[in-house]
Amino acid sequence: MSIDLEEARKKASFPIDKMNQLLLGNTFLQVKKIKSIVENEPIFNLFDLHFKSRQEQLAYALQVAKRTIEIVEEHRLDQQEQRALMIYIDMLTPLGLHYSAFMSVIEAQGTQEQVDKWYVAAKRHAIIGCYAQTELSHGSNVAGLKTVAVFDAKTDEFVIHSPDLTAAKWWVGGLGIASTHTVVQAQLIIANKSYGPHLFIVPVRSPVDLKPCPGVTVGDIGPKAYGGFATVDNGFVLFDHVRIPRNNMLMKFARVTSDGRYLPPVHDKLSYGGMVKLRVDIVNDAAIKLAKAVTIASRYCTVRRQFGGPTIEHQVISYSSVQHRLIPLLATAYSIWITSQDLYEQFGQLTEQLEKNNAHLLPEVHATSCALKSWCTRQSSDGIETCRKALGGHGYSIFSGVSELFATYVPSNTYEGDNYVLSQQVARFLLKQLKESSNFSSASYLKKDETVKVESAKTLLDPQVQLRLYQTRAARLVKRLSQQLASGRPWSDVNMECWEVNLAHAEYLIVRSMIHRVTVIESSELAPIMKRLLDLFCLHYLCNSVTFLSTSTISPSDLDLIQQEYRQAIADLSHNLIPLTDAFGYTDRQLNTALGRGDGRAYEALWEAVQKNPINCDEVQRTRLANLVMEILHRDNNLKYIQSAKL
Numbered sequence: 001m002s003i004d005l006e007e008a009r010k011k012a013s014f015p016i017d018k019m020n021q022l023l024l025g026n027t028f029l030q031v032k033k034i035k036s037i038v039e040n041e042p043i044f045n046l047f048d049l050h051f052k053s054r055q056e057q058l059a060y061a062l063q064v065a066k067r068t069i070e071i072v073e074e075h076r077l078d079q080q081e082q083r084a085l086m087i088y089i090d091m092l093t094p095l096g097l098h099y100s101a102f103m104s105v106i107e108a109q110g111t112q113e114q115v116d117k118w119y120v121a122a123k124r125h126a127i128i129g130c131y132a133q134t135e136l137s138h139g140s141n142v143a144g145l146k147t148v149a150v151f152d153a154k155t156d157e158f159v160i161h162s163p164d165l166t167a168a169k170w171w172v173g174g175l176g177i178a179s180t181h182t183v184v185q186a187q188l189i190i191a192n193k194s195y196g197p198h199l200f201i202v203p204v205r206s207p208v209d210l211k212p213c214p215g216v217t218v219g220d221i222g223p224k225a226y227g228g229f230a231t232v233d234n235g236f237v238l239f240d241h242v243r244i245p246r247n248n249m250l251m252k253f254a255r256v257t258s259d260g261r262y263l264p265p266v267h268d269k270l271s272y273g274g275m276v277k278l279r280v281d282i283v284n285d286a287a288i289k290l291a292k293a294v295t296i297a298s299r300y301c302t303v304r305r306q307f308g309g310p311t312i313e314h315q316v317i318s319y320s321s322v323q324h325r326l327i328p329l330l331a332t333a334y335s336i337w338i339t340s341q342d343l344y345e346q347f348g349q350l351t352e353q354l355e356k357n358n359a360h361l362l363p364e365v366h367a368t369s370c371a372l373k374s375w376c377t378r379q380s381s382d383g384i385e386t387c388r389k390a391l392g393g394h395g396y397s398i399f400s401g402v403s404e405l406f407a408t409y410v411p412s413n414t415y416e417g418d419n420y421v422l423s424q425q426v427a428r429f430l431l432k433q434l435k436e437s438s439n440f441s442s443a444s445y446l447k448k449d450e451t452v453k454v455e456s457a458k459t460l461l462d463p464q465v466q467l468r469l470y471q472t473r474a475a476r477l478v479k480r481l482s483q484q485l486a487s488g489r490p491w492s493d494v495n496m497e498c499w500e501v502n503l504a505h506a507e508y509l510i511v512r513s514m515i516h517r518v519t520v521i522e523s524s525e526l527a528p529i530m531k532r533l534l535d536l537f538c539l540h541y542l543c544n545s546v547t548f549l550s551t552s553t554i555s556p557s558d559l560d561l562i563q564q565e566y567r568q569a570i571a572d573l574s575h576n577l578i579p580l581t582d583a584f585g586y587t588d589r590q591l592n593t594a595l596g597r598g599d600g601r602a603y604e605a606l607w608e609a610v611q612k613n614p615i616n617c618d619e620v621q622r623t624r625l626a627n628l629v630m631e632i633l634h635r636d637n638n639l640k641y642i643q644s645a646k647l
Contacts, residue, residue, distance in 0.1 A: 001303040001603070002600040003600075005302055006600075008577070008578035008592065009582065012578075012579035014525060015525065016579050017471050018524075019526055020470060020585045023334075023583060028083040030080060031585070034088045035085050035088065035587070037071060038085070038089060038586070039587060041071070044067075047101065047609065050399070050609075051613065057231045060231070061092060061094060061232070064093055065095040065315040072085065074554070090288070092408060094231075094233045095174075097174045097177075105199065105250070106183065107119055109253065110250045110252055111252050126207060127207050128180050128207075129174070129181045129201075130173060130178075130181075130182045130611055132183065133169075133172075133185040135169055136165065136167060136168045139414070142185065143196065145167075145186065146163055147169065148160070148161050149249070150189040150190075154170070157243045158200060159242070159243055160200060162238045167238075169184065169236060170221060170236050173232050175204070175218065175235030177233040177235070181202065181204060182237070183200070183201055184200045184591075185197045185199060186200055195409070198249060199250040201250065202239070216239060216240075218238075224407075225407070226410070228407030246258065267362065276369050278416045279372075279416055280344060280347045282373050282416060283340045285322070285409070286379070286380035286409075286412070287336040287340050289380055290329065290332065290333040293402050295584055295589055296593045296595060297326055297387035297402065298317070300400075300596055301390060302372055327577060330533075331534075332379055332383060333584075334530075336380070342462075351359060363440070364441075364443075365424065366429075369554070370417065371423075371505050372509060374417075374419035374422045376506075377412040377419060381413060394595055399605075400593060400594070401594070401596060417641060423501070423502030423503075424491075426498070426501065426502045427481060430446065433446055445474060445508065446475050447478075448472070449472060449479075452465060452469050452472060454554060457561065457564075457565055463531075466535075467512060467515055470553070471503070473508075473545075473547055474505050476551040477497075477501045477504050481494060481501055482553070484497065507541055511534075515534065518531050532569060532572055533573070535569045543563060
């Protein structure tokens with residue numbers, strides 16, 4: 001088995017270490033530093049978590065969070081290194097949203113005075129925070145949130161209140177047991193007039209003794225589907241006329257004065273900046289999770305043998321049905337990874353603008369992050385499940401490492417914006433751009449409608465032709481949607497058309513990012529393999545989306561050529577499957593898998609994992625369970641029957 005994997009590695013047509021540097025970009029040295037620290041820390045070996053109860057997993061996650069903080073201090077890690085540490089450990093803890101939401105929202109939406117007070121306290125971990133937006137009855141409809149923040153001019157305070165049970169904040173990561181404070185999205189009410197949702201810092205527990213603050217009912221919402229997020233304390237909170245100082249409203253953009261005057265922001269969507277950041281992170285996480293699943297599945301399918309000749313069975317990866325499932329997912333993981341880097345760069349530009357109260361880029365980055373979040377989360381979660389199935393029966397074992405990836409990633413389809421709801425925002429943005437005289441760069445294709453003739457393989461593999469195919473399909477879908485609305489179809493009746501537009505726009509953005517990256521490295525020895533990954537991505541979705549045909553972007557007569565080149569791309573990349581997954585740079589500890597071990601010894605690892613099962617090695621548990629079984633076996637004089645029948 002180890003020989004199979006080593007032989008696969010020898011087939012690499014590119015330098016694996018250089019591909020790893022390309023993927024990690026400017027974080028390469030950071031990750032190298034973090035790896036040297038983390039791999040020597042036994043607490044980050046998460047394999048034993050499988051045998052713990054949820055309460056035990058939460059306790060362990062808090063120990064991991066504590067040790068992480070200590071490492072940051074001991075090694076004096078800067079903010080970027082700390083982020084690399086969190087990504088490398090890749091364990092969900094009750095403090096996850098403290099960093100990604102609570103602190104980042106305060107930094108993005110708070111005044112300098114508020115940052116000095118709250119962000120600094122959060123950085124010291126003198127307080128622990130989370131982000132409370134979703135309610136028991138409202139998620140995607142932020143404008144419909146019921147929690148209110150009523151301004152009391154007499155006391156210069158806001159009164160935070162949940163008018164009924166359905167207004168309870170729900171699903172809030174970090175709120176169940178850990179958070180002392182939360183950023184709350186609540187309807188701002190001044191003199192009986194609503195100004196819509198705004199952000200408020202609200203204490204929920206005392207940082208001295210962790211007891212709930214007066215008027216606050218707070219707790220954990222319990223286990224989640226598939227056993228996922230077991231190490232996160234998703235919680236609820238109800239507010240009963242909780243008073244906070246006026247300055248607890250985040251006022252970098254919108255403000256309320258002491259005499260009750262509301263000063264609006266220069267752009268009514270400036271508060272979206274925090275949500276955009278969360279979606280950018282989700283796109284990056286989609287690449288990481290899918291890359292891990294493909295790595296595990298590719299390794300196991302390389303060492304696993306089934307059927308075949310009389311002396312030795314065939315490697316499972318040699319079967320076309322397996323290649324056609326895994327290799328396109330590899331191209332998708334690479335494509336999402338590259339696109340997420342471009343998205344971070346674009347978000348950085350937006351952040352610089354917002355610091356100057358300039359919101360020019362906000363509509364485009366908001367639409368781009370919505371489109372990519374909805375597309376990438378769906379493709380990644382579906383792809384992880386495809387990888388699990390490719391593992392055969394053992395894929396259903398928790399020790400595969402893939403089932404756990406699915407359980408923790410699948411909710412991304414709904415949190416930070418339901419994917420189908422986000423698609424409507426993307427469609428609205430593109431419809432507006434269709435009517436504008438000038439466009440943002442991501443929508444400039446709307447002014448073009450080029451008929452592309454796929455005459456040969458050379459034409460089909462031309463990057464500019466590939467780009468035109470994807471932009472033509474997307475442009476025609478947007479124009480079709482515009483025509484349908486103009487003909488009188490109500491918005492509520494075109495939701496699925498919005499979904500098609502969203503998918504097409506996202507795929508165009510990804511193809512554009514991949515082409516740009518291939519162009520940038522065209523003189524590099526990585527260029528040929530990256531171009532082949534681009535080809536497979538383009539061909540895969542050309543083959544699997546009916547909208548290319550329904551918009552006449554391609555014709556039925558093109559399909560034979562597309563399928564032929566699609567199969568050839570899979571065949572070409574099959575020889576580099578293991579090297580390309582190795583290039584992600586994951587260690588066995590990061591993958592947390594028996595089946596996808598780097599040395600190929602899957603069955604030995606699976607055997608070793610099972611021997612650690614308390615049912616097999618804890619005599620107290622074994623005796624208790626055995627006694628229960630014997631109560632069933634020995635009822636109704638069965639013991640005498642067993643003895644007499646010599647069973």
